Amino acid sequence: MKKVLFLHSSNDGQTIKIFKHIEKQLGSEYQCKVIDLHQSPNIDFSLYDRILIGAAVRYGHLNKKLYQFIGQNRKQLDESKVGFFCVNLTARKEGKNTPETSAYMKKFLLKSPWVPKLQAVFAGALRYPRYNLLDRTMIKLIMKLTGGETDTSKEVEYTNWEKVSEFSVEFKQF
Template sequence: MSKFIIIYSSVHGQTLKVTNYLAEKLIEQGHQVTTATLEQAPALDEFDKVVLGASIRHGKHTPGLYDFITEQQTVLEQKATSFFSVSLVARKPAKNTAETNPYMQAFLAKTPWRPNLLEVFGGNLNYQGYNAMDRNIIRFIMWITKGPIDANTNVEYTDWQKVDRYAQQLMAL
């Protein structure tokens, strides 16, 4: 069995939810799993497999993600690794793969790290969980992209069967 670490960056909690779900699935199969935020990540040397997950906020992954990758580049290149991204854009069928998701493509253009496995998941749209500024920005973006704009909307776009398949792929790394 493998020793995993899943390091995440989550703004509104959906990336953390995916992280915890993955950890549960991996543990059920007998793997050891540690989860940590980017800021609290321990040394990676003791782990066989490293998974990074990050959400999109205002069209970008957090700058701390790129800082972490730069600092850990040498270790990441020596491990089995994966990266997953969580965004509302991934709710759309034409943008729900690593190859078609613009945020994943922007990520790959911005970093020299090439994980063994890439994945994207739809996020959660919960207007009541956002501050006023974020709510208005996201509603405007949703209006432009023909998504839901009702201020009471709370829709989870994460495809949990896809997350299950991803967990299986992680075990096979």
């Protein structure tokens, strides 16, 4: 059985939901473990056949703890089979949903000392009823400016699950 480590930098859980979908796609020959990289874990990457990092954007930025984790584990990241995906609401739009076209992935690659060998960008989910007042107000403003959903009674999942399944195949063959 192959061992896979999923490391997440998540805000509202969509990144973890994407990991669960990938785990299902990988099948029973893979044993997957999910760890929150915000907890600054000490990880022996050699225990895993593959590693996948998933990070969500909030207010235009990836969490600074992601960059700290990368800095602390750069050598292991370079020596292991590690993929990376970014989750953001902008990726709901065609032309902004690939590693080559995503402003957030480009920003990540400029800021990070590590370049993932396998990359993807997925649209996230809009969960207005679950947000606190500040987040709901700020995200509504951002969505208004970008032509998105502004009805704060709604939850909208923009994730393209077929695209996640295709990435799962790439990750399996990686």
